[in-house]
Amino acid sequence: MNKVASFVLVWSHVASAALHSLWHVYTVTSNIPRLPSMMAVVVVDGVMTEYYDSRTEVAVAKQNWMDAILHEEPNYWEKQTTFWQKQEYYGNINMQILKDRFNQSDGVHVFQVLHGCEYDDETGTVLGFNHHSYDGDTTLVLDMERRQWIWLQPQLEKTGRKWNQMERWLGFMEERLLKECPNRLNKTLESGKSILQRTQRPLMSLLQTRPSAPVTCHATGFYPDKVDIFWAHDSDQLHEHVVHGQLLPNHDGTFQISVSLDVGAVPPSDWHRYNCIFSLSGLPEEIITTLDAASIKTNYVKPVDHTSIIVATITFIAVTVLSVGVGIFVYRKRRREHRNGTLQQRQADSPSCVYTDTGENFLPAAAAETSQGTLGRHAVVI
Secondary structure, eight states, rough: OOOOHHHHTTOOOOTTTTHHHHHHEEEEEESSSOOEEEEEEEEETEEEEEEETTTOOOOSSSSSSGGGGGTTTHHHHHHHHHHHHHHHHHHHHHHHHHHHTTOSSSSSEEEEEEEEEEETTTTEEEEEEEEEETEEEEEEEETTTTTTTESSGGGHHHHHHHHHHHHHHHHHHIIIIIIHHHHHHHHHHHHHHHHHTOBOOOOOEEEOOTTOOOOOEEEEBSSOEEEEEEEEEETTEEOOEEEEEEEEOOSSSSSEEEEEOGGGGGGGGGGGEEEEEETTTOOOSSSEEOGGGGEEEOOOOOOHHHHHHHHHHHHHHHHHHHHHHHHHHHHHHHHHHHHHHHHOOOHHHOOOOOOOOOOOOOOOOOOOOHHHHHHHHHHOOO
């Protein structure tokens, strides 16, 4: 897994039924010629809503409905562009500091910052977070409940201690992550209600690569990503002989997920007692798929019976040799008859032989508010 993807995947989790999220993620890279040196995204409930990079230097909407926010904030995109330009500036400074701290100069390096909030609309609970990583390893984490930065690499101890003494900085992060972020999240959810708060049923399939392989219960095309899937025996969830796949995004904004069952541990007579259970936030009922050999899709091709081919080939050769032998015998016989003048005239009138042929398959957040210009002024280097 590459360094850019590893940090984001850590946060690709399955949320609870009432949990919504708003994330800002920005990535600063060095010595990767084909990538912009800085890229940033805003992700709401797993859907990318905004993008910025160092080549275009402009924040743009990734969803058409995001422009609805301009009714309340006509200069929203200008503010976002300024915000990300400042993050790019400080990100480049921090990248150089990290190289020095880790005693590095050349080579590919990646610095990432993830910050935002998660909001439970049933309990009203808000979780704010701010995480930093370098070359795929988490370096700094903000414990919002304790208002304390925690360093996970000794090279960042100096930074952690310094930031923990900055009360204004900690107070600003608390205001931004626990108050401004949920407010922005709710506005975005309302603007994209038809997309972000829709419920889309999955396409369910049972898949198997070969007769002895596990049977995979695969669900795809569903939304949102608040989902649970498991195999059950007589309604009891199985924990043995099963392998859970990752929740993955599809190109159209929906999701897919799978869980496999080792059918080698299941007697064929008991298959009807095994079910794949799928539940999705927004669907009142579970989707149940019974383990049934007739319903399994596979690309398995049965091996060709080479014995029958050999027998058929030998038979064909034998018939061919016999036919050739008979033909030679008839030819010689007729030649003798012709010489003897005994060839019958009826042969000229007999039907001639005719040959006939017959043939037929992030990210968070941080609210983008009017105070983002303030964040630029409050941003600090490592």
